[in-house]
Amino acid sequence: MSLKDSCAIVGLGYTDQGKVPGRSGMSFYLEATRNALDDSSLDIRDIDGLIIQPCPTDRSVTAFTLAEELGINLRYGADQQLQGASACAIIQHAAMAVDAGLCNYCLCAFADTSRSAPQGIVYQVAWGTGAAYGMFGVAASYALIARRYMHEYGITNQQFAEVAVTFRKHASLNPIAQMRNPITIDDYHNSRWIVEPLHLLDCCLVSDGGRALIVTSAERSRSLKQPPVYVMGMGQGHPFEDPMRRSTLTVTGAAESGKKAFAMAGITPEDVDVCAIYDSFTFVVPMQLEDLGFCSKGEGGAFVEGSRIALGGELPINTSGGLLSEAYIQGWVGPHEAVSQLRGDCGERQVPGAEIALVTSSGGVLSTHTTLILRK
Amino acid sequence: MIERNQKPLPRIDEVNRPYWEAAKRHELFLQRCQECDHYRYPPGEICPSCLSDRLEWAKTSGRGTVYTWTVFHQLYHPAFEKEIPYAVVAVELDEGPKLLTNLVDCKVEAIKIGMPVEVIFDDVTEEITLPRFRPVSQSV
Known part of the structure; x- marks a missing residue:
């Protein structure tokens, strides 16, 4: 059976972005989540699935530490790392989890503080033997x-x-x-x-900021605030x-x-x-x-x-x-x-x-x- | 020498040690699969072509061609300051694998994809020798 049109994106959360010093990775996940909930008209207690892309500059954030901060017990959770390809992969994953009935409202989120992180820009590191050659x-x-x-x-x-x-x-x-x-x-x-x-x-730029979005079933999506995007x-x-x-x-x-x-x-x-x-x-x-x-x-x-x-x-x-x-x-x-x-x-x-x-x-x-x- | 020594050096481990030991002897060795003759780089545990773990270290021709290259204008590491602009080159060895390296005896402007090159050995420290490459004269 195809997943085509079985799920929809129903909430978008943005944060301040660009050069935003003094913020933790966790704070961007939380801000993006609050904003995605507002956008969708859902309550945090509706969220029962959470998949995050780990923060490049703050490895302490996982789907499970984030759920703890949000005060929710998950029925489905994962950290998923495909680096820059994680976003679309996590939306796919969320759609599969919702379609399979493992959760009803799956929050997907990411944050990065690479622009302002004290350890410097993670995208400029040396890779393996190549560094010996410059x-x-x-x-x-x-x-x-x-x-x-x-x-x-x-x-x-x-x-x-x-x-x-x-x-x-x-x-x-x-x-x-x-x-x-x-x-x-x-x-x-x-x-x-x-x-x-x-x-x-x-x-491309290097930025601080976070994003969150919410995936649910096509059926549930139709009773929410925003027009569903399937x-x-x-x-x-x-x-x-x-x-x-x-x-x-x-x-x-x-x-x-x-x-x-x-x-x-x-x-x-x-x-x-x-x-x-x-x-x-x-x-x-x-x-x-x-x-x-x-x-x-x-x-x-x-x-x-x-x-x-x-x-x-x-x-x-x-x-x-x-x-x-x-x-x-x-x-x-x-x-x-x-x-x-x-x-x-x-x-x-x-x-x-x-x-x-x-x-x-x-x-x-x-x-x-x-x-x-x-x-x- | 002091400044050279501040550049990053390869990390030698149990898997790649024969590569660096060969380089120190001024030889370019790669792992070759005893089942299917596939050469692999970087060093690893099995042959990615047939999954055999029967790998042996074999001497290569040390010859190849320039596959692609880039010229660094941005300084990422202070030890390279005096070399900017410098090129990092991917050489495709005749045996198949591609190595990131530098060219010697070749101006940045003269680098071309497909140019034939051969290995030379640069003893950068007492322990470490880096394989680099130089153009093969067209008359050879």
């Missing part, structure tokens, strides 16, 4: 993939720039975005190199953790996760009205669009040109500004924006008539991948 940080591993992508398919920094400029323009319409000043193609090219071929403006399709696909052990660097897990999600939803890319594509770096957007079937392999660079992915374009992507310009709450930025679009709550950045949204999240160095398809 290999540090997440960005450099992505840069190795970007270089290979440029070599195999001729994609250019100019096309990366289109992604950065478009998402910043979207962020300028989002009151909670961390970076709201518009940028130009020249600003992109003039931004300093971090690790070639990636400029500063190819890289989970139509879902899929996962995981290339190897270490990019150097993959047979290719230019096909992401989206090829598999997207295929599964589209098959469950029973739709094709032409049916999608708006996307939230995991944009840890600019170039992974065209790469995933290829793998998801929005264009053929190697055509992603051309696809993101000419405002096609901008508001008002053929396929608006990352209308909140995404990880590049809204905030980096790992994969949790996408689902919230997609649900808001399908509710019609996006104000100036609303995609008129949006009925179907596709969301991706990806972890490690394109190591893990999840796709969700949502509908109103």
